[in-house]
Amino acid sequence: MSKTIINAPEGSLAMSMERVFPAPRERVFAAYTDAKAIPEWWGPRSLTTTVEKLEPRAGGQWRFVQRDQAGNVYGFHGVYHACVAPERLVQTFEFEGAPGHVLLESVRFESVAAGTKVTVDSVFPDLATRNGMMEHGMTEGAIETWDRFEELLKKSL
Amino acid sequence: MDALSQTFAALADPTRRAILARLARGEATVNELAEPFAMALPSVSKHLKVLQRAGLVSQSRQAQFRHCKLQGEPLKEVATWVFNYRAFWEESFDRLEAFLAATAPAESAARPRAARKPTKKPRRTS
Numbered sequence: 001m002s003k004t005i006i007n008a009p010e011g012s013l014a015m016s017m018e019r020v021f022p023a024p025r026e027r028v029f030a031a032y033t034d035a036k037a038i039p040e041w042w043g044p045r046s047l048t049t050t051v052e053k054l055e056p057r058a059g060g061q062w063r064f065v066q067r068d069q070a071g072n073v074y075g076f077h078g079v080y081h082a083c084v085a086p087e088r089l090v091q092t093f094e095f096e097g098a099p100g101h102v103l104l105e106s107v108r109f110e111s112v113a114a115g116t117k118v119t120v121d122s123v124f125p126d127l128a129t130r131n132g133m134m135e136h137g138m139t140e141g142a143i144e145t146w147d148r149f150e151e152l153l154k155k156s157l
Numbered sequence: 158m159d160a161l162s163q164t165f166a167a168l169a170d171p172t173r174r175a176i177l178a179r180l181a182r183g184e185a186t187v188n189e190l191a192e193p194f195a196m197a198l199p200s201v202s203k204h205l206k207v208l209q210r211a212g213l214v215s216q217s218r219q220a221q222f223r224h225c226k227l228q229g230e231p232l233k234e235v236a237t238w239v240f241n242y243r244a245f246w247e248e249s250f251d252r253l254e255a256f257l258a259a260t261a262p263a264e265s266a267a268r269p270r271a272a273r274k275p276t277k278k279p280r281r282t283s
Contacts, residue, residue, distance in 0.1 A: 017243075041249060134242055
């Protein structure tokens with residue numbers, strides 16, 4: 001069972017994620033804004049993450065690049081709109097595989113008895129983006145679709 | 158329905174995916190496509206229409222046969238969506254928790270397993 005609480009109502013552009021980490025919030029915030037920490041935790045384990053840019057200040061940019069063993073490259077980038085250590089980050093998030101579909105993320109870091117509660121409020125630009133990023137690839141049927149899909153892509157493209 | 162949703166809807170059906178898988182091996186006539194399925198030709202034609210509307214299959218007429226061909230572009234577009242936001246963050250948060258535990262400072266008595274490395278200071282690259 002995941003310890004992350006996710007609230008993503010269907011048909012809504014907003015979703016929120018909540019997770020409590022057993023660590024002081026200075027450290028949790030630092031993990032978000034430290035170029036050395038990011039490759040240690042950001043994204044799936046199966047990918048290698050490189051920090052190309054990380055400027056945690058209002059107006060600063062970030063760009064992280066992930067590579068898989070097959071040599072595929074997945075880029076992500078955005079702009080920080082607020083960076084208030086150790087409480088709050090507001091940033092955009094764009095997956096370069098779907099350029100132009102920009103999400104707005106507000107991240108809150110709160111001290112709680114068990115450590116630090118991180119709340120991420122994300123807003124998708126439109127429902128197609130929301131559905132593309134949230135629904136597809138989640139259900140069993142979709143996972144099968146992706147498997148078949150990879151076979152198809154290998155053969156036809 | 159936008160193009161992307163149309164592609165996803167077309168791919169949601171196992172028969173249509175099987176048809177695409179067959180076409181990935183090369184062009185085929187409607188009759189050839191119908192063969193592996195215990196299905197009447199009109200049903201196969203119906204599935205083909207959905208695939209055509211989604212731009213995944215094109216048809217051309219040679220002699221009296223209609224030849225079907227796979228079109229890769231919409232698939233390529235869908236492939237970019239394999240990125241899943243929810244799964245991405247669930248895994249990232251699991252990793253973040255492990256990272257925080259592994260880098261917890263020694264004096265943090267509440268977390269005894271801690272402390273292989275000292276806490277890193279945020280570094281700003283600008």
